[in-house]
Amino acid sequence: MSNATSQRKYVYRGDPIIEAPPAELGAILERHLGERDALITALEEVQRHYGYLGQDHLRYVARTLGFPLARVFGVATFYNLFVFDPPGKYQVRVCRGTACHVNHSGAILDHLCDRLSIAVDETTPDGRFTLQTVACMGACSLAPVVVVNEETLGRMTPTAAWEALQALDGDETTVRDASATQNG
Amino acid sequence: MSTITINGQTLTFAPDSTVLETALAHGIDIPRLCYHPALKPSGGCRLCMVEIEGRPNPAPSCGLACQEGLVIRTESDQLTTMRRDILDLFVSEHPMTCATCDKDGACDLQRYANQFGIMETTLGFEPARTLYQDDNPFFVRDHQYCILCGKCVRVCNEVVGMSAIDYAGRGFDSHIATPFDGLMVDSSCVFCGSCVQICPTAALVPKVRIGQGREAEFETKRTICGYCGVGCSLEFKLKDERAIYARGFPEAPVNGEFLCVKGRSGWDFVSSPERLTQPLLRKDVAYALGLASEPWKLPDTSPLKTHGRDNFLPISWEAALEIVATGFARVIGEFGADAIAGLTSARCTNEENYLFQKFMRAGIGTNNVDHCARLCHSSSVTGLGMAFGSGAMTNPIEDIRHADCILITGSNTAESHPVISYEVVRAVNAGANLVVIDPRRTPMVDHASLWLQPAPGTDVYVFLAMAHVIVREGWADQPFVAARTEGFDAFAAGLLEYTPEVAALHSGVPASKIELAARLYALGLRNDAAALVQDPDSFATPATRGNSTILYAMGITQRKNGTELVLCLANLAMMSGQIGRPYTGVNPLRGQSNVQGACDMGGLPDVLPGYQKVTDAEKRRAVARGWGLEDLPPELGLTVVEMMHAAVDGRLRAMYVMGENPMLSDPNLTHVEEGLRALEFLVVQDIFLSESAQLAHVVLPAAASLEKDGTFTNTERRVQLLHPVLPAPGEALPDWVILMQLATKFAEKINGGREEPRSQVRWHYASQSEIMDEAATVTPSYGGMSYARLAGAGLTWPCPTREHPGTPILHREKFTRGLGKFHAVHARHPAEQTDAEYPLILSTGRVLYHYHTGTMTRRSEGLDWREPRGYAEINPVDAASLNLRDGGPVVIHSRRGQVRTQARLSNNVQPGVVFLSFHWKESPANVLTQDFALDPYAKIPEYKVSAVRLENPSKRAK
Numbered sequence A: 001m002s003n004a005t006s007q008r009k010y011v012y013r014g015d016p017i018i019e020a021p022p023a024e025l026g027a028i029l030e031r032h033l034g035e036r037d038a039l040i041t042a043l044e045e046v047q048r049h050y051g052y053l054g055q056d057h058l059r060y061v062a063r064t065l066g067f068p069l070a071r072v073f074g075v076a077t078f079y080n081l082f083v084f085d086p087p088g089k090y091q092v093r094v095c096r097g098t099a100c101h102v103n104h105s106g107a108i109l110d111h112l113c114d115r116l117s118i119a120v121d122e123t124t125p126d127g128r129f130t131l132q133t134v135a136c137m138g139a140c141s142l143a144p145v146v147v148v149n150e151e152t153l154g155r156m157t158p159t160a161a162w163e164a165l166q167a168l169d170g171d172e173t174t175v176r177d178a179s180a181t182q183n184g
Numbered sequence B: 001m002s003t004i005t006i007n008g009q010t011l012t013f014a015p016d017s018t019v020l021e022t023a024l025a026h027g028i029d030i031p032r033l034c035y036h037p038a039l040k041p042s043g044g045c046r047l048c049m050v051e052i053e054g055r056p057n058p059a060p061s062c063g064l065a066c067q068e069g070l071v072i073r074t075e076s077d078q079l080t081t082m083r084r085d086i087l088d089l090f091v092s093e094h095p096m097t098c099a100t101c102d103k104d105g106a107c108d109l110q111r112y113a114n115q116f117g118i119m120e121t122t123l124g125f126e127p128a129r130t131l132y133q134d135d136n137p138f139f140v141r142d143h144q145y146c147i148l149c150g151k152c153v154r155v156c157n158e159v160v161g162m163s164a165i166d167y168a169g170r171g172f173d174s175h176i177a178t179p180f181d182g183l184m185v186d187s188s189c190v191f192c193g194s195c196v197q198i199c200p201t202a203a204l205v206p207k208v209r210i211g212q213g214r215e216a217e218f219e220t221k222r223t224i225c226g227y228c229g230v231g232c233s234l235e236f237k238l239k240d241e242r243a244i245y246a247r248g249f250p251e252a253p254v255n256g257e258f259l260c261v262k263g264r265s266g267w268d269f270v271s272s273p274e275r276l277t278q279p280l281l282r283k284d285v286a287y288a289l290g291l292a293s294e295p296w297k298l299p300d301t302s303p304l305k306t307h308g309r310d311n312f313l314p315i316s317w318e319a320a321l322e323i324v325a326t327g328f329a330r331v332i333g334e335f336g337a338d339a340i341a342g343l344t345s346a347r348c349t350n351e352e353n354y355l356f357q358k359f360m361r362a363g364i365g366t367n368n369v370d371h372c373a374r375l376c377h378s379s380s381v382t383g384l385g386m387a388f389g390s391g392a393m394t395n396p397i398e399d400i401r402h403a404d405c406i407l408i409t410g411s412n413t414a415e416s417h418p419v420i421s422y423e424v425v426r427a428v429n430a431g432a433n434l435v436v437i438d439p440r441r442t443p444m445v446d447h448a449s450l451w452l453q454p455a456p457g458t459d460v461y462v463f464l465a466m467a468h469v470i471v472r473e474g475w476a477d478q479p480f481v482a483a484r485t486e487g488f489d490a491f492a493a494g495l496l497e498y499t500p501e502v503a504a505l506h507s508g509v510p511a512s513k514i515e516l517a518a519r520l521y522a523l524g525l526r527n528d529a530a531a532l533v534q535d536p537d538s539f540a541t542p543a544t545r546g547n548s549t550i551l552y553a554m555g556i557t558q559r560k561n562g563t564e565l566v567l568c569l570a571n572l573a574m575m576s577g578q579i580g581r582p583y584t585g586v587n588p589l590r591g592q593s594n595v596q597g598a599c600d601m602g603g604l605p606d607v608l609p610g611y612q613k614v615t616d617a618e619k620r621r622a623v624a625r626g627w628g629l630e631d632l633p634p635e636l637g638l639t640v641v642e643m644m645h646a647a648v649d650g651r652l653r654a655m656y657v658m659g660e661n662p663m664l665s666d667p668n669l670t671h672v673e674e675g676l677r678a679l680e681f682l683v684v685q686d687i688f689l690s691e692s693a694q695l696a697h698v699v700l701p702a703a704a705s706l707e708k709d710g711t712f713t714n715t716e717r718r719v720q721l722l723h724p725v726l727p728a729p730g731e732a733l734p735d736w737v738i739l740m741q742l743a744t745k746f747a748e749k750i751n752g753g754r755e756e757p758r759s760q761v762r763w764h765y766a767s768q769s770e771i772m773d774e775a776a777t778v779t780p781s782y783g784g785m786s787y788a789r790l791a792g793a794g795l796t797w798p799c800p801t802r803e804h805p806g807t808p809i810l811h812r813e814k815f816t817r818g819l820g821k822f823h824a825v826h827a828r829h830p831a832e833q834t835d836a837e838y839p840l841i842l843s844t845g846r847v848l849y850h851y852h853t854g855t856m857t858r859r860s861e862g863l864d865w866r867e868p869r870g871y872a873e874i875n876p877v878d879a880a881s882l883n884l885r886d887g888g889p890v891v892i893h894s895r896r897g898q899v900r901t902q903a904r905l906s907n908n909v910q911p912g913v914v915f916l917s918f919h920w921k922e923s924p925a926n927v928l929t930q931d932f933a934l935d936p937y938a939k940i941p942e943y944k945v946s947a948v949r950l951e952n953p954s955k956r957a958k
């Protein structure tokens, strides 16, 4: 075993989820106990609640519902509807539906990617903005549309959208504070 | 007979077999990359495509069920083109660096790429995966060579049952991943290497194999694993007389290609620099004999805290044997033969055990011979002996895979008998029910359809209540009971008071779970109805009984009422008719590589080889005559624990210990140390200077199991041949050679002073094969064994004659004792009760990565890397009251001593229960255990229940 010495010996780091799951997570998982095909549904519900799937969320899902953690991780990474980082404080969704598309929402998206220095589905390193796309928000009369958290901004241009985001910074009351959902 | 046609040949097929299996069985090769006989077909690689007459498209033969009249072609231009295209795709992602690859010559992809002439892609090479995971000492995962065949994922799920890895990501990103792409060691991986064994490419390679050259340059030697009683076959690959790596092989009778981490990677201890290479003499003895000039005194420090290498001087074999023979002769002269006792070894061969007990009985002249089976399964030997007439596993290991219901109790199967747990996992994956009855959440619980968690020491109520329910509900197998057993009525009458409700009150297991367990077990129900556990009533009683098997181990036997608990299990099996047939039985899983054989060969104070009682004058004299004597000592000898008591109070003066380490394995270590120190003459024969050897007057260096031949008898009674793989270091000798020389020397010394014609006794053999031939003449159950017959898959005892094929399943037509006997059992509480001062219950046990007292595993770099220190599992509730931190220190106190170790908070144990592993001398669990409550029949101590309290030694405790 000549190679073994290069390895640091195993250090027990404790059980990351020795505590019972947080109440809301526990309640979600409770509903799926004993269901053999509930994994994707349970993951969806957890993500809906927390906005993302953290490592401990996946660990609790695996242990409570009796799935191997490797399978839970595998399933979660297979479907692109799941995200693994907490969402930014502001969830910015640029509509790519037909009406918005013909009204140049693509240029808005490019501009925001450029200004925020992130790609679609990423979050700025300071945790403020998550940039996403959606297919039609049902507000085609206002196309092109950008939605920030719950607030719909209509008839946007690249610069107007960017200014709207900059303006948000000092004025948090105009959008629902998303930070409350970040603590997993 | 059903047939299909393949390439114009008409071939018969087995029921439920696939076209690929049928083709392979008839020697027709079909290219395949993702198929493995132990795994469900995945249809992933599509290389095994065949043409089916009457169907427009080819289909993968690995998933194609045979049907009468199917006409198949395995070769055609179309198929060749398809296979070339598939290989081209693989090769477009997989670097064909075969010339320098560790898998060169053993790689399936290389073989097919060559065969189909696709050593280079026509599509443009673009590596899909680049990760190189080198995070553990056992194996490397090099993703660029991975072809995503999924065999590693499936073997980990379907056989090992760990599910440590799975496909992750999608499309171009897909890869085989641990959770969060983290370290292997942070996943559930147990480093069994099964995935490495069956990976078709160089994506998984044993670390010790890297850079060692081509497979074809290696020499191959096969032997039997020296660790546990499963008895797996190992294949060593050697180069220049050096072992490179070990693997399983498909024809291995017990384990096939699968092994556990110890067998596959834990054998490097043999080349440890700490191996004993010369006989050693303690310095004070040397001084007394005039061999040393300085006076010297054995320090008082416990050997648990020292290494003891400075206590000794090396001497020659000649001198050592002279000193030992003279020493024993002197003690006999002064105090009689019964002042000497011997511990034989469950890790030595049958032949060595045979010779050891022969030396004690016919040479020294005492029945004081025992070994650590006393401390593990003596209650199985007595209990099953009383019920059935034979105290061993009733059915072979491979039966487990086909059982409908498996009941595991008091066995941490996945850690103590890993390869047996694979059989359980395979059965469960095929639809069997697994019922676990254990106070601790062992890894097997993850696979169980039902887990009963009795408070420690109360499982007897659960067993009695299950029997109660079986009688009450009419699930007993009346015809079996009437024809094959006796004592049922008295037994059944004794069950009246043990209702499930009473059992629930004592054990904490809900009555409904006890009823369900009784039903699943008695009727042998499969887990085909998903709703079974939620709604048992939805499940109709089938017309025919399925097959249920019981597996148990030390959680049952290491108890004050161990024999009675074994009787409970025997009662359950007999009343349900779950014995004497394939796939049923009562199966004690034996711990050490040859513990079964050490017992069979008479390494016990009450029986001669073949369990012939020393008190049975006729049988005893027959054995004596076989050895050239009139008679042998007729009195029962001392058991292990009694030996330590006798040493303390001076009845015992000398001991000969072969390959045992009572200083760590026996209960109440403080007392054991006192006993060993009190001896006038202690001889220890071992491969390392164990804690016990440190106290010895003379230490004899022995060869390890990889360095010798001989036979081991595994837990299913299969006697298998060992073959030397490596040379023994220095002057170390195989135990049988040492015994032979010592006995010869001793016979010369003693014969002058004795009247009996001891010189008639044979002490010289040219080989272990000759010893086996002699053992066969005095051991009825081994009567038909010889090395010639044992080659290959071995033989299962009883095998009384040269023509007998062996007996994998016991008690088929009748029980060994005639009728199976029911014994009425009553519930008893553990000897040591908790109180205000010692409010918690301590249970001891094993961990996967270590074996026995760690003398071997702790000197294996990989195993020691994975679990370098001992620990205690403590429920978070108990931890909270003392502010114990997960991973922090804890001190455990019992009425006998204290032990400091690492606390691991875990819900595997209930509040009020602490689990402590016993392999580490820094945290010797047996300082805490008690030796006063012995099972009255088997004299086994109650390791599993001691009263303790916890203390938080850290300053921040308050």
Ligand code: SF4
Pocket: B145, B146, B147, B148, B149, B150, B151, B152, B153, B176, B195, B198, B199, B200, B201, B203, B204
């Ligand atoms: S690592 Fe080996 S066994 Fe696993 S998927 Fe890749 S090629 Fe197959």
Ligand code: SF4
Pocket: B152, B155, B156, B160, B162, B163, B164, B165, B188, B189, B190, B191, B192, B193, B194, B195, B196
């Ligand atoms: S070594 Fe064993 S447990 Fe680990 S991933 Fe491979 S098969 Fe699974």
Ligand code: SF4
Pocket: B225, B226, B227, B228, B229, B230, B231, B232, B255, B259, B260, B261, B262, B263, B264, B417, B418, B419, B420
């Ligand atoms: S299961 Fe036992 S016999 Fe098999 S490899 Fe592991 S330790 Fe050796």
Ligand code: FES
Pocket: A095, A096, A097, A098, A099, A100, A101, A135, A136, A137, A138, A139, A140, A143, A144, A145
């Ligand atoms: S297309 Fe954008 S809102 Fe409908």
Ligand code: FES
Pocket: B031, B032, B033, B034, B035, B042, B043, B044, B045, B046, B047, B048, B049, B060, B061, B062, B063
């Ligand atoms: S072997 Fe049949 S698809 Fe791979």
